[in-house]
């Protein structure tokens with residue numbers, strides 16, 4: 001089986017490793033990939049999406065796995081182009097990927113299907129936004145488009161709302177697009193991942209990420225400074241409620257609206273005092289949740305994705321280890337405001353009791369690894385208890401060093 005994974009980050013490194021460990025022993029390729037990924041998946045000599053499709057056809061790729069979301073909505077859409085070329089794709093069509101790409105689309109979808117979510121108003125200008133907010137602080141402002149995780153601001157007061165509106169609606173930091181003014185919800189967050197195949201689904205191990213840069217959930221929002229995953233993260237009863245009120249109506253809604261979906265769908269939820277509510281959908285696995293979840297996956301993930309992409313959900317092909325998984329991110333100096341590249345990384349080879357996934361690294365010819373991005377590495381440990389997994393992940397992460405390395409010391413320890 002020849003499998004090509006699209007993406008280049010820590011999530012894709014974890015996905016490629018999990019696919020490589022599948023008993024069906026697929027031959028792996030990655031686009032655009034990274035130096036670390038190229039140790040297990042061959043690079044593809046193309047630059048654009050149309051070239052990639054042509055290359056996959058020529059090289060008889062059996063399965064394309066969408067790791068990263070951007071290609072799902074680029075040009076005609078990765079999955080749409082794969083379908084035309086007759087290549088099974090694990091990842092949804094462009095029209096379905098609007099669930100992530102457009103917050104206006106996803107909000108309307110949620111409301112249409114009676115799925116619990118925060119109330120929101122869509123606006124075009126700063127004046128309309130301020131009118132929609134009124135006196136209601138804190139408020140949540142969401143840019144209606146892909147913004148690399150930076151399009152959402154939880155604003156405690158008018159000054160912070162004004163600053164965000166200036167950046168997004170006046171200076172157009174993310175380009176043209178509308179804005180959602182949303183009610184601010186409270187409660188712990190949880191990330192639920194469903195593998196969806198048309199009208200069927202399988203839920204993977206629940207996870208939670210740590211979005212703020214500093215200990216005790218302080219500092220700016222980041223792409224995620226760490227994650228925990230475990231079946232024990234939420235009760236079976238709560239998972240059941242989430243299935244009934246959120247996952248099933250979503251799957252039915254997609255079918256009812258003829259939005260083709262074969263791939264992972266990520267439900268970003270807030271466990272509010274009124275029950276779980278959807279904060280966002282993402283048409284992919286979470287990053288860094290993927291790095292925490294993948295080590296728990298047993299069985300044949302490659303075959304599972306191939307059969308799923310062909311339209312058959314086969315839950316019997318995989319199962320999930322019990323216990324806990326903790327992923328600790330090592331980020332470069334200045335992250336998330338700036339990223340520093342080119343600092344030598346030492347100690348990766350000293351890590352013995354954890355997995356190391358590369359998010360932003362490069363390898364020099366002499367084998368030396370250097371930083372190349374904001375989030376650099378994820379160190380992931382598994383154990384029976386959360387405390388043991390966290391202790392192990394931090395102990396192993398402490399063996400790795402580079403100039404200005406940042407790591408939250410409470411990942412897996414701070415818990416709701």
Ligand code: AMP
Nearest residue numbers: 118140149152154182183184185279280
């Ligand atoms: P997103 O970029 O959509 O993942 O949102 C980033 C973060 O903003 C979420 O993980 C939440 O912590 C927060 N957030 C988004 N929507 C809301 C909301 N309605 N109420 C409170 N916090 C929110």
Ligand code: GLY
Nearest residue numbers: 209224286287288
């Ligand atoms: N961990 C958040 C995300 O992947 O969007």
